[in-house]
Amino acid sequence: MNASSFTISGFGSGASLAANLMNMYPESIDGVGILGGDGPCAARALPGCEDASQQLNYDTSGYSGKPFYYLSGSYDPGFKFAIATNATDWTEEQGAHVFKDFVDGFGHVFPISADPS
Numbered sequence: 001m002n003a004s005s006f007t008i009s010g011f012g013s014g015a016s017l018a019a020n021l022m023n024m025y026p027e028s029i030d031g032v033g034i035l036g037g038d039g040p041c042a043a044r045a046l047p048g049c050e051d052a053s054q055q056l057n058y059d060t061s062g063y064s065g066k067p068f069y070y071l072s073g074s075y076d077p078g079f080k081f082a083i084a085t086n087a088t089d090w091t092e093e094q095g096a097h098v099f100k101d102f103v104d105g106f107g108h109v110f111p112i113s114a115d116p117s
Helices: 013-024 081-093
Strands: 007-011 031-035 067-073 097-103
Touching (some): 067 081, 081 097
Parallel strands (some): 067 097
16 A cells, blocks of 8 residues: 555444554554544453453554544443543543544434434
8 A cells, every 4th residue: 555644434343443453553544533433442451341351552652643533422322432431531641632522312323314302
């Protein structure tokens, strides 16, 4: 691939995949979008990650100044809102530039795609 800039994003499980890839290769990825998902289980044992005792720790120095976009609905049944907010806090602690788009009243959908009433 001959790209001078490379970002990754995903929705739901794809968002978790994007977060995990960013954790494993932060020097190679220029930014990440996590839409209706969580993370970063591959890098740290955050609350809600399965088998936290088996989590690997990756070097996250490559996060510094890179953009992360988190979109999460407060009623998402699959990706708990508290885990998403913990992930954004952790990502900020790594030095990333985090954009938080937390939507009250929405579940596992894009906010513009459904009427919450």
